[in-house]
Amino acid sequence: xxxxxxxxxxxxxxxxxxxxxxxxxxxxxxxxxxxxxxxxxxxxxxxxxxxxxxxxxxxxxxxxxxxxxxxxxxxxxxxxxxxxxxxxxxxxxxxxxxxxxxxxxxxxxxxxxxxxxxxxxxxxxxxxxxxxxxxxxxxxxxxxxxxxxxxxxxxxxxxxxxxxxxxxxxxxxxxxxxxxxxxxxxxxxxxxxxxxxxxxxxxxxxxxxxxxxxxxxxxxxxxxxxxxxxxxxxxxxxxxxxxxxxxxxxxxxxxxxxxxxxxxxxxxxxxxxxxxxxxxxxxxxxxxx
Amino acid sequence: xxxxxxxxxxxxxxxxxxxxxxxxxxxxxxxxxxxxxxxxxxxxxxxxxxxxxxxxxxxxxxxxxxxxxxxxxxxxxxxxxxxxxxxxxxxxxxxxxxxxxxxxxxxxxxxxxxxxxxxxxxxxxxxxxxxxxxxxxxxxxxxxxxxxxxxxxxxxxxxxxxxxxxxxxxxxxxxxxxxxxxxxxxxxxxxxxxxxxxxxxxxxxxxxxxxxxxxxxxxxxxxxxxxxxxxxxxxxxxxxxxxxxxxxxxxxxxxxxxxxxxxxxxxxxxxxxxxxxxxxxxxxxxxxxxxxxxxxxxxxxxxxx
Numbered sequence: 082x083x084x085x086x087x088x089x090x091x092x093x094x095x096x097x098x099x100x101x102x103x104x105x106x107x108x109x110x111x112x113x114x115x116x117x118x119x120x121x122x123x124x125x126x127x128x129x130x131x132x133x134x135x136x137x138x139x140x141x142x143x144x145x146x147x148x149x150x151x152x153x154x155x156x157x158x159x160x161x162x163x164x165x166x167x168x169x170x171x172x173x174x175x176x177x178x179x180x181x182x183x184x185x186x187x188x189x190x191x192x193x194x195x196x197x198x199x200x201x202x203x204x205x206x207x208x209x210x211x212x213x214x215x216x217x218x219x220x221x222x223x224x225x226x227x228x229x230x231x232x233x234x235x236x237x238x239x240x241x242x243x244x245x246x247x248x249x250x251x252x253x254x255x256x257x258x259x260x261x262x263x264x265x266x267x268x269x270x271x272x273x274x275x276x277x278x279x280x281x282x283x284x285x286x287x288x289x290x291x292x293x294x295x296x297x298x299x300x301x302x303x304x305x306x307x308x309x310x311x312x313x314x315x316x317x318x319x320x321x322x323x324x325x326x327x328x329x330x331x332x333x334x335x336x337x338x339x340x341x342x343x344x345x346x347x348x349x350x351x352x353x354x355x356x357x358x359x360x361x362x363x364x365x366x367x368x369x370x
Numbered sequence: 371x372x373x374x375x376x377x378x379x380x381x382x383x384x385x386x387x388x389x390x391x392x393x394x395x396x397x398x399x400x401x402x403x404x405x406x407x408x409x410x411x412x413x414x415x416x417x418x419x420x421x422x423x424x425x426x427x428x429x430x431x432x433x434x435x436x437x438x439x440x441x442x443x444x445x446x447x448x449x450x451x452x453x454x455x456x457x458x459x460x461x462x463x464x465x466x467x468x469x470x471x472x473x474x475x476x477x478x479x480x481x482x483x484x485x486x487x488x489x490x491x492x493x494x495x496x497x498x499x500x501x502x503x504x505x506x507x508x509x510x511x512x513x514x515x516x517x518x519x520x521x522x523x524x525x526x527x528x529x530x531x532x533x534x535x536x537x538x539x540x541x542x543x544x545x546x547x548x549x550x551x552x553x554x555x556x557x558x559x560x561x562x563x564x565x566x567x568x569x570x571x572x573x574x575x576x577x578x579x580x581x582x583x584x585x586x587x588x589x590x591x592x593x594x595x596x597x598x599x600x601x602x603x604x605x606x607x608x609x610x611x612x613x614x615x616x617x618x619x620x621x622x623x624x625x626x627x628x629x630x631x632x633x634x635x636x637x638x639x640x641x642x643x644x645x646x647x648x649x650x651x652x653x654x655x656x657x658x659x660x661x662x663x664x665x666x667x668x669x670x671x672x673x674x675x
Contacts, residue, residue: 098579106473109466110487113547117490119512120502132510186397193390194383201394208405210661214608214630215650218637219408219415239404247397272389301495303611304634319497319611326501327618333505340498351486351493358493359485359555 120344124148124337131333144334151338155328161339163314164321169346171236171317172299179295180288181281182242187250188280192262202251209244213304221308231315236306240299246291253287254280293350293357300347318343409654415647422641435644445649447624448632451538455628456606458542463602466550468595471557472583485558488551496548496611503544503612504619507531531616534625541626544612549605553598560594561587593667600664604657610634629653 118138123131124147125140152161190202220239229235257280265275281288303319310316316324325331325339351358416435420428439445474484491499506512507530518524530540564587572582588595610630617623617631627635629649637646 102473102476106470106477106484109470110484113488113491113551115512116499116502116506116547117494119506120498123505131505132508134510134515136512136515182396182400185393189390189393189397193386193393195387195390198390198394201398204406205397205401208401210658211405211409212604212608212654212657214610214633215412215654215657216405216408218633218643218646218650219411220404221637222411222643223403223408242397242400244401244405272392276393297493301497303495303497303614304630307634308638319495322495322497322501323615323618326504326615333508336501336505340501343498344494347493347495348490351490355482355486359482359489 120337120340123334124341126334126337128333131337147332147334147338148342150332150335151325151342154325155330158313160313160316161321161325161342164316164318165342167233167236167310167315168300168318170233172296174233174237175240175299176292176296178237178241179243179246180292183246183250183291184254184281184284184288185276186242186247187252187254188276190247190251191254192257192259192280205244205247209248217304217308220305224309229309231310231312233315235309236315236317239305240295240302243295246295249287249291250284253284257283289354290357293354296350297347412647412650412654415643416651418644420643420647422637422643424641428644431644435648439645439648439652444627444632448627448629448649451624451626452607452628454538455542455545455609455626456603458538459545459606459609460599460602462542462546463550463553464599466546467553467598468557470550470554471561472587474554474558475561476579485551485555488554490551491548492552494548497615499544499548500612500615503540503547504531504615507540531619531621534622537616537621538625541609541612541616545606545609549602553602556598556601557591557594560591560598563594564590596667597664600660600667604660607653607657607660 122138122140125143125145126147127142127144130137130141153159154161186205190198224230224235224239227234229238261279262275265279270278301319302317303323306317306320307323310320322339322343326336415428417430417432418428419431419434470484470488474481477484509527509529511530513530514526514528517528518526528536530536568586568590569582572586577585608630609628613626613628613631614634616626623631630653633646633649633653636642636649
């Protein structure tokens with residue numbers, strides 16, 4: 082972050098220029114927050130207030146029942162609670178497996194010499210060019226063949242790791258001192274134990290970046306759960322949102338409550354760990370939906 | 371070194387190589403099954419008459435799927451919708467994120483606050499973003515109120531989700547709103563890498579801020595501008611959630627039937643896997659071309675430096 086504040090742009094010297102620059106920046110920063118404020122306010126309003134012209138930003142009657150209805154659903158079966166749990170289970174599992182498997186593969190590529198190592202690395206990097214949208218149908222057929230529809234395995238396994246994770250962990254571990262590993266070997270430490278006790282436990286910053294990235298990507302994933310989870314109780318949050326919004330009699334306030342609930346975990350992460358969001362390598366591939 | 375010593379070194383190396391393979395093995399297995407096999411399978415399926423959930427064995431039909439797809443107005447409409455979306459989102463995303471980045475690094479204070487504010491929509495799920503804007507685009511919603519206030523046209527409904535042209539604009543708006551902060555951060559990082567001494571020298575030589583931007587920042591930022599341009603385009607080709615949610619709520623499908631949505635509908639609704647695969651292959655080739663441009667440019671930049 083310090084590199085950014087020291088950034089190579091000189092300040093505006095003239096006062097009007099500086100004022101104009103600040104004004105543009107401040108007004109756009111506020112403008113971009115308007116839809117978020119709208120979501121927060123509307124999640125506590127009855128429908129007639131949300132659609133009032135002109136719109137009042139502060140709810141008149143604070144309708145907390147919106148949140149109850151968001152969780153209970155229009156059928157009153159409380160399926161959203163289950164879907165939130167599914168999203169948590171799937172996103173956390175994938176964050177964990179991504180870090181673990183990427184660390185293993187990255188370690189193998191960074192610290193071991195074997196023929197074909199470069200071919201393996203290039204092969205894995207090449208998969209970054211394969212967008213999910215082009216392989217989703219074959220993946221779906223594989224998952225059906227393996228009997229993974231409507232299961233956590235079906236939601237998790239195809240995203241257990243990704244090429245960017247391998248890249249990140251390899252780059253990180255290249256800088257890890259080999260002397261420490263050799264010293265452990267001389268002391269008779271087994272290779273799996275070296276990986277577990279020395280490599281994995283010391284890959285903190287890279288692992289945290291990767292875990293947050295994987296968590297967010299899965300929290301946002303709509304296309305795959307739409308395909309693989311047909312049963313209501315196996316859907317994840319984005320799929321529930323689409324279903325809830327598509328219902329004709331959906332209450333607008335409850336809709337915004339559904340959205341607000343879905344946003345709480347990622348916003349908590351964002352405010353708590355913003356350096357992992359705004360840091361260079363983290364944003365590099367965060368745009369992958 | 372004695373003969374025996376050499377042998378132990380070699381067997382040690384062999385053992386090390388084996389462990390290397392062991393650590394890499396999960397990756398080879400995973401990417402073979404979930405990346406390489408599916409992309410080959412997509413190519414393969416595109417030559418077959420294959421239906422979802424059909425018990426009949428798929429029939430090889432050569433290039434018929436390609437002929438069908440390439441001669442169908444529906445496919446070309448999707449190409450048009452995707453192109454309109456990509457072009458329409460690219461220009462504001464690129465210009466605004468560059469502008470915001472330049473403004474942010476020129477500030478002494480609140481750099482981080484501004485970045486966090488601009489970035490916050492990127493944190494949301496795409497489905498949530500689409501849902502919020504669905505209400506804003508309601509005939510009685512904020513979008514109409516805002517435009518009518520600014521343009522002084524009280525009581526006019528601009529049909530954000532109903533009109534063929536407007537619904538394209540609406541999906542673009544959602545996208546620009548959601549991702550402008552993300553690309554701003556990439557530009558901020560890129561500008562941060564420009565050596566400050568160059569700028570200081572220009573200030574001493576009496577160059578103004580506008581001159582410095584066009585003569586120094588922009589040329590030195592070229593690796594980042596190429597990277598960000600390609601990333602924006604790839605990102606735009608992948609758009610799905612907004613269009614899907616809007617059509618689920620009754621927006622007209624035609625104007626915003628982007629390729630990803632068409633692939634999804636062809637496979638799931640029409641159950642025609644062969645034709646869905648043809649479109650997947652075409653989308654893949656477009657992205658491959660973009661990735662290739664990105665790699666080529668990043669290589670030549672490295673060579674120059």
